[in-house]
Amino acid sequence: MQVRRRRDRLRPLEAMATLALMVGGAALPARAQGLDPAVAEPLRRMSATLAAAPSLTVRLTQLREVPAAPDSDQMVSLGATIAVGLKRDSGVAALVGGDRGSYRLWYDGSTATLLSLTANAYARAALPGDVEGFLDRLELRLGVQVPVRDLLASDSFAALTEPGTTGARIGRTLVNGAPCDHFMLRNLEVDWQIWIAASGQPLPCRLVAIDRKAPGAPRTVLEFQSWNLKAKLDVADFTFVPPPGATELSWRERGLAPSQPSQAPGARP
Amino acid sequence: MTRPPLRRHSTRLLAGLAVIAPMLVGGEAQAQVRKPEERPARTATAPRHSAPPRTAKHSAQVGNQGGNRVNGNVNIGNDITVAAPRRGGAVVVPVYPGYASGPSVGAVVATGVIAGATAGLVSGAMQQSNTMTGVQGATAPPGTTLEVGMRLATLPNGCTTQRVGQTTYYRCGSAWLQAFMEGSQVVYLVIPTP
Structure with missing residues (x-):
């Protein structure tokens, strides 16, 4: 869930918040001032639980409410079902079926491949770096969002509670029949809520985010259906093999003209 | 394993x-x-x-x-x-x-559902996506003149494929289109004659 803003957008706002704190008139308490322990501690336990898993899989549904048109105040809800697998020393794989398209994604530690299932076309891009930061790089360079980005970070607490975050515990409720604790949080741009399992491992049950600053204040609801923190994943799960008849396309990076696709072994245009 | x-x-x-x-x-x-x-x-x-x-x-x-x-x-x-x-x-x-692919939703898509859908998932990230992709996903209504630079989510009816070198293009009347991956979606861009 992208409750975290991009670093390149953070800086001016962070600077303002920091300045406000320095002059003693801060209306927006920064994380340095301390998030309410009633919120911070459950988030930290959740983060530690996720980080302790060398590999994991998660399946979730997503509902996004967005403006029907750029200048419209009518909202449209778009659905998706998502599964993500992560092995911290190997790679990432994701399956996404949604109203905005269905695709599969592989990352083997150096190369990302995305296969559009409806077009039977794929594109590849070199994205070297650590596995846990892959989803960040994928989003920043290629514009592909996997909504569990922050939760799969090496320190999801830090990823979620950026400076300026405030929060409170609302109470305990049931999410899909399971007891979960409900928290509301706010940072400089996003109001978000998280429900964390109150029994068993402290894992996310649900996550809701509203981007107050974006036109129409889009709202995203993630319902986590299952977590598996002992997933048996291996290299083959992160290795792309072109399906029969698939076409390789150039992957347009942000702000760059597309380059010609590389020759994919086994690909048949 | x-x-x-x-x-x-x-x-x-x-x-x-x-x-x-x-x-x-x-x-x-x-x-x-x-x-x-x-x-x-x-x-x-x-x-x-x-x-x-x-x-x-x-x-x-x-x-x-x-x-x-x-x-x-x-x-x-x-x-x-x-x-x-x-x-x-x-x-x-x-x-x-997939809404971007169906002609039945073409009118809605063309007026912005797809553009709106890329705007503001949560926080700043999707605004960047929107900036990158711009208006995307329009299905060209029948009779639309395909001008260089137009980007479509689906190919118009009647297009044929043509290989030039290692690249596959689509011929739609006199227009040439090339497919790219933008974000997680395939987009057909109207290009000059290769």
Whole structure:
């Protein structure tokens, strides 16, 4: 869930918040001032639980409410079902079926491949770096969002509670029949809520985010259906093999003209 | 560890959408927030959270294998490919028809559903996506003149493919189009004659 803003957008706002704190008139308490322990501690336990898993899989549904048109105040809800697998020393794989398209994604530690299932076309891009930061790089360079980005970070607490975050515990409720604790949080741009399992491992049950600053204040609801923190994943799960008849396309990076696709072994245009 | 071979089944789905993709096969669920339905890994039952039943407006065609685009229609593959289960069940995700691909939603798409959909998922990230992609996904109405620089989510009817060197282009009347991946979507860009 992208409750975290991009670093390149953070800086001016962070600077303002920091300045406000320095002059003693801060209306927006920064994380340095301390998030309410009633919120911070459950988030930290959740983060530690996720980080302790060398590999994991998660399946979730997503509902996004967005403006029907750029200048419209009518909202449209778009659905998706998502599964993500992560092995911290190997790679990432994701399956996404949604109203905005269905695709599969592989990352083997150096190369990302995305296969559009409806077009039977794929594109590849070199994205070297650590596995846990892959989803960040994928989003920043290629514009592909996997909504569990922050939760799969090496320190999801830090990823979620950026400076300026405030929060409170609302109470305990049931999410899909399971007891979960409900928290509301706010940072400089996003109001978000998280429900964390109150029994068993402290894992996310649900996550809701509203981007107050974006036109129409889009709202995203993630319902986590299952977590598996002992997933048996291996290299083959992160290795792309072109399906029969698939076409390789150039992957347009942000702000760059597309380059010609590389020759994919086994690909048949 | 060697990954088990994939097995293909040709069972037709009753619910109208296919279950794809196998993988992410793991051990027993350790921390399920909600206990999932017991479902054999190789049944032809659509998952609970598949898209709503199709109506006549939907363009997805069930019954064809694969995932090929044919003049704006999307054939949602109804073959189920599942990995042989290891210790646990495969994680499956349904293929949705996709609003960007259906001519039935062309009017809405053209007026901005797709553009709006890319705006502001949560926080700043999607605004960047919107900036990058701009207005995307329009299906050209019949009779539209395809001008260089236009970007379409689907090919107009009647286009043919043509190879030039290593690249595949689409000829739509006198216009040349080339497919690219933008974000997670295929976009057809009207280009000058290569």
